[in-house]
Amino acid sequence: MFEKVLFPTDFSEVSRHALKNCIPQLFEVGAKELYLVHIVDITATDIEAIELMKIDEGELNRIAEEIRTKGIKVNPIVKIGIPSLEIAEIAQENNVDLVVMPSKGENILRQMFLGSTASNLVRATKKPVLVVKYEWDEEKEEIKCLSNCKEIFKRPLIAVDFSKCSEKVINAVKKFEELIEEVTLIHVVDYGKHEELEKNIETAKVKLREFAKFFKVSSKTEVLTGIASHSILGTALAKDSSLIVVGKKGRSVIKDLLLGSTAERVVRDSKLPVLLVPCE
Template identity: 30%
Template sequence: FLKGVKVTEMVQNYKIFSEINEVAKENNIDLIIMGSHGASGVSEIFVGSNTEKVVRSSDIPVLVIKEPSPLFTPKLVVYACDLRVESIKAYHSARALFENWDLKLHLVYVNLPNEEFMSTGEIKKKAEFFLKVAHNGAVPSNTEMIYVSDYSIERGIFNHANDIQADLIAIPTHGRSGIAHFFKGSIGEDVVNHANLPVITFKV
């Protein structure tokens, strides 16, 4: 299955996980891919595991695969979107990578029953501004903005991905400061632990 693919083997004795990011930069790597393991599977990914450390120190996208797949060709992707202008960098990184696949992208904003709750009109106005800035007013035909209401961001993302039978969940991160601000708490418990889906992260 690696026919026609250039493979370079390398062995490193890492003391800090940021060294993986340095190796990726030195070799002009576009994507880091990691597999989950252990009885609890991906539930450990973002809870102090090696994968979390790689995600936090990586300047390039990190794709985490939970289960073997004979062919990774995602057709429907759920992108967790907080509608903040400062998150557009990560969104553009995701779109640049997704251009390699013929897929449909759901930008999912989760409305919570707390101090950040917004009316439908307020969400729509904020979403329109985000898309206007991100795409100069011309939203690609393969992109759809979705608003869902749930008790946590994690549950909202997972439930929507499950409902539409998505192939991949994409999440923006703040790098060394951890998962994006709206993923306070354990994203592993509510999204990755319950989803048999690959998860890809993009640095904000």
């Protein structure tokens, strides 16, 4: 399991909901230590930043105490700086296993990948990022999580492209294999000439079965054709997956995302949690 978890909070309603519900559930299934991080944006003036830091330290420590009452080891950290870079640095310095990031609403990811703190964090960090989806419950008039965080890791759908990136994706999933009931491995053939399609599909099936051997749990494989993001999302629904796992490519991620990469489309359109695994 991902034992050391980092959660960056901005004290928003979604963030507080995640800390009250989702984060404790992750600790019920094996997480051991929480790094609770808040960054005071350096764009504030020096005086404002210092004053904000004192106020925010008090609030973060209060939240940390609440979480400790649930038996969770918490390390609250407040810093001044550029949020995405500071969070990525803290994750690296403390060698965390996972960064958990909640997202709300159908447009949040589009905004996120166009330059917000979250988008920059996804690009900057070398750690896996778990994006957990939230939306507004009209009936109850409150924020709700679209997943049971205690069951996120039970039925992962793993997208692989047979590159070196795929090995890192598999290794990331292996970290929580003890929680898995069944894995679904998917590869989408969206390359090659038309006359090569049948051969590419058969080759992919063989490779995918080899990847399945890395897991001791029950596994299924799916080789599909078409638009990769559509195939991944559709299969996740059909297989009743609890999580989608995809790799994200290094420094070019923002360019890729602006062009509409598979990872961006999956994260943007999925109502399931998405685990983004860095490939560099």
